[in-house]
Structure formats: structure tokens, C-alpha cells
Amino acid sequence: MLSGKHIVVGISGGIAAYKIPQLIRLLTKAGAEVRVCATHNALEFVGEVTLRTLSNAPVYSEVFAPENNRATEHISLHDWADLTIVAPATANIIGKMANGIADDALSTMLLAMNKPIVVAPSMNTNMFLHPAVVRNIDTIGLWDNVTVMGSPEGLLACGDTGAGRMAEPEDICLIADKLLEPQTLRGKRVLLTAGPTKEAIDPVRFISNHSSGKMAYALAHELEKRGAEVTIISGEVASEVRRRANDCTIIDVTSAEQMYAATTERFSQADIAILCAAVADYRPETAADRKIKRSGEELTLRLVENPDIAARLGQLKQAGQLLVGFALETDNAEQNAQDKLKKKNLDAIVLNSLADKGAGFNTDTNKVTILLANGEAMHYPLKDKTEVARDIAEVVTRLSDKLTSLPL
Numbered sequence: 001m002l003s004g005k006h007i008v009v010g011i012s013g014g015i016a017a018y019k020i021p022q023l024i025r026l027l028t029k030a031g032a033e034v035r036v037c038a039t040h041n042a043l044e045f046v047g048e049v050t051l052r053t054l055s056n057a058p059v060y061s062e063v064f065a066p067e068n069n070r071a072t073e074h075i076s077l078h079d080w081a082d083l084t085i086v087a088p089a090t091a092n093i094i095g096k097m098a099n100g101i102a103d104d105a106l107s108t109m110l111l112a113m114n115k116p117i118v119v120a121p122s123m124n125t126n127m128f129l130h131p132a133v134v135r136n137i138d139t140i141g142l143w144d145n146v147t148v149m150g151s152p153e154g155l156l157a158c159g160d161t162g163a164g165r166m167a168e169p170e171d172i173c174l175i176a177d178k179l180l181e182p183q184t185l186r187g188k189r190v191l192l193t194a195g196p197t198k199e200a201i202d203p204v205r206f207i208s209n210h211s212s213g214k215m216a217y218a219l220a221h222e223l224e225k226r227g228a229e230v231t232i233i234s235g236e237v238a239s240e241v242r243r244r245a246n247d248c249t250i251i252d253v254t255s256a257e258q259m260y261a262a263t264t265e266r267f268s269q270a271d272i273a274i275l276c277a278a279v280a281d282y283r284p285e286t287a288a289d290r291k292i293k294r295s296g297e298e299l300t301l302r303l304v305e306n307p308d309i310a311a312r313l314g315q316l317k318q319a320g321q322l323l324v325g326f327a328l329e330t331d332n333a334e335q336n337a338q339d340k341l342k343k344k345n346l347d348a349i350v351l352n353s354l355a356d357k358g359a360g361f362n363t364d365t366n367k368v369t370i371l372l373a374n375g376e377a378m379h380y381p382l383k384d385k386t387e388v389a390r391d392i393a394e395v396v397t398r399l400s401d402k403l404t405s406l407p408l
């Protein structure tokens, strides 16, 4: 939802200011327009020319700068802005915010700002833990339009290790993105399966597939942004993928049987279930309890069928619950997906085919067709998985609106 939005980036004088050019790049890459308002101290840490070039606009740092058309130009940023980010937010600027002090361009702009503000504190651990700073952060955290981000522990620029690090630019972007999204799924509980399953052969080997979880976690982020309460039943995925679902509940599983148990157990409490995991259809009949050694002979693995989570949820589904599956195909794609839609009693199925370059497993892009139980079919071009997730979330929102507007 950053696309087309107006974001003011307020920079105060902390060493983490060196990360702000990256934040501006991420925001503009996502389609946002950025204006920068910086303190004099901030400009000691990061160059005005860099900020001006990346934001493609003048940097507001003077109340009475000759290039400001009017002396109140920096204040009128509240008319222009959809959201403001204060990063890094030093103890000083947080103190000014909390106490209504306006003595430079940034603090004056912030005092006039009545739109959402994201504050990313950044300071030395002792400062961060000082009672005055704790009180000031608590004060602004109570305001309706302010979201204060956590300050993770880690190595600080001053050489200390502890709390007070600025949140990473990617995480600041995720929060901004979320705050700008209309809450169309508020109150909906979503159960989402994600990633691959692993079926043990012995303690060191397993059968699995290439699912990275990128599609499912992009979807989790998109649904959560719209106000849904998302629980992910997740196979193993990389930490940078997992990070996209900061505010979701994640239940870790390994095998298809574990995923089946965790999903069926929670389904009755869900309004919506979306099955994006690549679940192994078969598992070794027995897993050896010791590493299988070479014997110089052929080894035959006997496989047995795993339970089908989607089909079971299709049987358990009650009126008012929405069940969405995925279909990963290589051939005869649409017909196979239609068959799965019917057989598993789904309300919709998201088809992706490995025959399409850039679609399916472990890519950042996907090309999907969404088929509805009423026969409707929506074809989409190849897109980034974050955009595909948005398309799927739109359809899910529409279907769930229909279900809840049905007479009881």
C-alpha cells in the first residue's frame, strides 16, 4: 500500500542516520513519494545531497530557509503526508515530541503532524533505559497516531552491546506499509499453511520439495496488514522469509502428519483457511532410527500416503468458513486445479504452474490463476510474490465479505 503514498522521513542526529538513504530507496522503490525533514545534527551523519537526490525533493532542515516558499512550508507537510517516519529517533527528538517542544524544523513539523507517525528509537543503551527516556517513549506510545517500534538488542555504534539499536529499514517499511492499509479483514482469524514438509528417511535424510515459503509468508503479511489475525502452520523456511510475518503466530512443524494435526486442531476457530504449503503426498513407511549405511546393494524405500489436509478441512468446513487451496501443476493445469477445487470442497483455488517461467517454487515472482467454486476464473500476469499476495488477499476479502453478509 506504499504505492502512491506520501511519506515524510524525519531524521534526527544519531549514527543510525547512515541507514536512512536505504530506507528512502526502499520506500521509493515501493512507489511512495518521500520528503525529508532533518535536524542539523542529522546532516552531520548523512549528506543533504544524498537525501535530496534519493528523495528527488529539497530537504527541510531550516525553519527560515530561502528555498522554502513560505516560512510555514515544513509545517504544511502534514497536509501533504499520509504517514511520517522518525528514524533514527534520538532521545532528544522523542523528548521534544513527548513535551510538545518545537524549536527546529523537525520538532515543529512533528508537533503539527496529525497523521500516523512511526518512531524508530535509536540511542545508547544507558540513554534508552534512562527513566526520562522510558517515560517519554511511554508517553508518545499512548498517542493514537504514534507507533513506536522496538529497539532490538545488538552491537551499538558506541561499542556497547544492548538495547537501543534502530529497527532495520526493511522492518520500518513493513510497519509503514501495514499502517497505510485499510483494515478490511479486521477480526478475521486466518489459518495459513506454509513452506515444505520433510518426511524422515533416517535421522539425517528426508524427502522434501523446493518450497521456500515466500508465497505463503507474503500472503501472511498481506492478510495481517488488512487486520486479520493470522496463524501460520509452517514447515522450515529461511529466517529472512519468516521475518515478513512479524506479527503472526507461527506454529512450527516438520512433517505432513504434524502439519495435518496442527491444522485440523485449529480449523474450527478459523474464519478463513488458506493452504499454501507444499505438503509431501507420500512419506517413508518407516523412518530408520539410525543412519542407513551403504550396503553395496539396492535400497528400496516403501512410501505410504500422507493425509490430505485440504480434503479433510473440506469435510470439516462449516457454513461461514472460507477454504482456499493452491494447486501446483506441471501439465493440464487448469483442469487439474478444477478437479482439486471440487474434490477437496474448496471455495477457491490458486493455480500456479511450473510450465510458466518465473512461477512456483523458490522464486520471487509467481503467475497465478484464481478459480472460484462458482466457475469464475481470474488470470494474472507474472508479478512479484508480494503483488500476487495482494491479488489473492483481494479475492479472499471479497469472498469472506460475501460469506459474512449471508443471512444466518
Ligand code: PMT
Pocket (backbone or CB within 6 Å): 193, 195, 210, 211, 212, 213, 214, 215, 216, 256, 275, 276, 277, 278, 279, 280, 281, 306, 307, 308, 309, 310, 311, 324, 325, 326, 327, 328, 329, 340, 352, 360, 361, 362, 363
Ligand atoms: O514456497 P514458495 O517457494 O514460494 O512456492 C510457492 C508454492 C509453489 C509452494 C505455492 O504457490 C503452491 O503452489 N503451494 C501448493 C503446493 C502443492 O502442494 O500443491 P498440490 O497441487 O500438490 O496440492 C493441492 C492443495 O492441497 C494445496 O493447497 C496443498 O497445500 C494441499 N495439500 C496437498 C497435499 C496434502 N497431503 N495436503 C494438502 O493439504
